[in-house]
Amino acid sequence: MLSKLKTNAAVEIPNRVHDLNCFKRFTCRLIMLAATLIGYSASFAQAEDEAYSNSQEFQLHGFISQGLIDVNGSDFVNDDGDVSAELTEIGLNASYQLSDKFRLAGQVVYLDGGNRYSQGARIDYALVDWSAFTSENWQANVYLGRFKNNHWLYSSSRDIPFARPSIILPQSVYFDGFRDIAVGSDGIATKISYSTDDYGNFDWQFSYGKSPISDEQTKNILSEFAQGSAKQNYDAQTSLYWQPSYSPWRFGISLLDAGFGYDQGDAGSGDIFFDSEFNFQFYTMNALYEGENWEFSGEIYQQRFTIDGFYYPGFQLDNIGQGFYVQSRYKLTQQLTLLARYEDFYLNKDDKDGKQLEQATGGAVPYYFGFHKDITLGLNYDITSNFSARMEYHWVNGAGRLTPVVVPNTQINDSEDWQMWAIQLMYWF
Amino acid sequence: MLIFCLFELLLSSYFYYYIDFKKFFTFAQFHCKGSLIKYYSLVLILIFAGLVSSSAAAIEIVTHPQVTEISLTKSQLRRIYTMRQLRWSDDSAINVFVLPSQHELHQRFAKERLQIFPYQLNRIWHKLTYSGLGVAPTIVSSEKELIQAVTKTPGAIGYINDETLKKIEQNERIKRIENPSMEASHQTRSKGVVNVVKIKD
Known part of the structure; x- marks a missing residue:
């Protein structure tokens, strides 16, 4: 049931009318947001007496955010290039302490990001948390069910508007086209934390599971002509984070290994693709500096993607892609934070300018689909302790992080350079 | 040097x-x-x-009267507020209370007592709350609410301006004098409304 809810059941609203309608929807959502705000503050006044019972035993939290986004020169959000209100993120979560050792936690999110991922509600996580061991310095937890990917710098907060650094994250790592697969898995995860005065904090995590892949996603990633079904066979990840004692620095590494399969559609479906195996490996290293006013972070990574089959039985592909991003934030005042980021990624380290890609496809896939570079400037204003506004501008060079991935849309994405701006209001409790 | x-x-x-x-x-x-x-x-x-x-006006660390700890080290306090230590020495659960992140006392508490910037605390707590990994401290809106929460919740820990604490304790004494029937219930709490915990370096 979970697997259905994750992607397939994402509530589709067909025949979406764009142009001016998006402003109508924007105002609608603003009203919704305002209603939630008022409703919440009203319930606050009422619940003042029981406020303390909402302690760590049972907690209810959520967030709602709405924005406007305008992309020029690519199909990142929509095909027509108009200003869009398809920038909605709503979430509600609960945590309940069953007993001394066991806790239940779950979150439902509704996302609308246009072409970025499938629109609709999904179960973000739903898990049993077993606190296997705890002492003054040690904590060991085992999570069963659907858990979130906690291995990368922003993987667990990618859908949480106010917890991530920008409206649109570096697409080379946090590729929205892979969001539903990369954001978490159904399976088992474990976290061991060790905290000492001498050596600082250590967090080691391991997870094993798989994610369901909807038909829509199969088409998004492979090709709109894929009639068969894709599935994830396994997803194994591990990561280690270390923060020296009382240090503003933190360092992390992570490893991922995932296997996918594609089953050709029925004879009658006219599927032009064949049974195949895909393998994806991803290694990252990251560093984070958190000072009083300055903040620096960066991730460097290498990925290996192999295909066996798909185009024709026996077809082989083995690509190593590489990339990094560096990011800085500066707190101008207690409320206002500035952001600057540079991201550089290429799908094949032996073909950084994409020329081989263009040649190999006989010109069908232009060279600029072989890389993705993004310069981002943004600012964030904290209006209250749980209400923020954010805006940013991206200058992007390359189409390497647009969907569909394997057979790209070269008609809309006909330019090497494209830009986007976005603004977003966020409220959380 | x-x-x-x-x-x-x-x-x-x-x-x-x-x-x-x-x-x-x-x-x-x-x-x-x-x-x-x-x-x-x-x-x-x-x-x-x-x-x-x-x-400057001092910040006191306060706990529920039944919490046995009379002192904590700086590192322990930091572990408790970053949710890395979840239990008291008697194995009972710690209930952490905080003021909203932009509250002046919270800002001072984070910097002076924990030596963490408030935005870093927010990140740690947001990650726990919105990714299902764990539980973050409970946020209450005022100092008055915070002290009430710490008084009423077993295993609770919080912080308060020492001036506010003095006022509350005075009021409590006046109440007891005015209403002697309350005396019996309060006598069991020999330590007062809340424990004030010493923080050692």
């Missing part, structure tokens, strides 16, 4: 509203190679920091 350390300290403490320990620790470790010098400079820094912070 030691004099240099102290000079830096004096300069900085003049310019900074609060003492940023992190900077001094790194500074001291970086510049004072000799372990003895390092030790003494750190001790001096701590003494000096104590003098400076006591000049």
Whole structure:
């Protein structure tokens, strides 16, 4: 049931009318947001007496955010290039302490990001948390069910508007086209934390599971002509984070290994693709500096993607892609934070300018689909302790992080350079 | 080198509203190679920091009356507020309470007592709350609410301005005098409305 809810059941609203309608929807959502705000503050006044019972035993939290986004020169959000209100993120979560050792936690999110991922509600996580061991310095937890990917710098907060650094994250790592697969898995995860005065904090995590892949996603990633079904066979990840004692620095590494399969559609479906195996490996290293006013972070990574089959039985592909991003934030005042980021990624380290890609496809896939570079400037204003506004501008060079991935849309994405701006209001409790 | 350390300290403490320990620790470790010098400079820094912070209104760490701990180390307090230590020494669960992140007292508590910037705490807590990994502290809107929450919740820990605490304790005494029937129930709480926990370096 979970697997259905994750992607397939994402509530589709067909025949979406764009142009001016998006402003109508924007105002609608603003009203919704305002209603939630008022409703919440009203319930606050009422619940003042029981406020303390909402302690760590049972907690209810959520967030709602709405924005406007305008992309020029690519199909990142929509095909027509108009200003869009398809920038909605709503979430509600609960945590309940069953007993001394066991806790239940779950979150439902509704996302609308246009072409970025499938629109609709999904179960973000739903898990049993077993606190296997705890002492003054040690904590060991085992999570069963659907858990979130906690291995990368922003993987667990990618859908949480106010917890991530920008409206649109570096697409080379946090590729929205892979969001539903990369954001978490159904399976088992474990976290061991060790905290000492001498050596600082250590967090080691391991997870094993798989994610369901909807038909829509199969088409998004492979090709709109894929009639068969894709599935994830396994997803194994591990990561280690270390923060020296009382240090503003933190360092992390992570490893991922995932296997996918594609089953050709029925004879009658006219599927032009064949049974195949895909393998994806991803290694990252990251560093984070958190000072009083300055903040620096960066991730460097290498990925290996192999295909066996798909185009024709026996077809082989083995690509190593590489990339990094560096990011800085500066707190101008207690409320206002500035952001600057540079991201550089290429799908094949032996073909950084994409020329081989263009040649190999006989010109069908232009060279600029072989890389993705993004310069981002943004600012964030904290209006209250749980209400923020954010805006940013991206200058992007390359189409390497647009969907569909394997057979790209070269008609809309006909330019090497494209830009986007976005603004977003966020409220959380 | 030691004099240099102290000079830096004096300069900085003049310019900074609060003492940023992190900077001094790194500074001291970086510049004072000799372990003895390092030790003494750190001790001096701590003494000096104590003098400076006591000049502003002090922040008291308070717990529920049944919590047995009478003192905590700085590191323990930090572990408790970053949700890395979840239980008291008697194995009972710790219930952490905080004020909203932009509250002036919260800002001071984070910087002075935990030596963490408030935005760092928010990140740690947001990650726990919105990714299902764990549970974050409960946020209450005012100092009055915070002290009530700590009084009523077993295993609770919170912080309060010592002036506010004095006022509350005075009111409590007046109430007891005015209403002697309440005396019996309050006598069991020999330590007062809440425990005030000492924080050791």
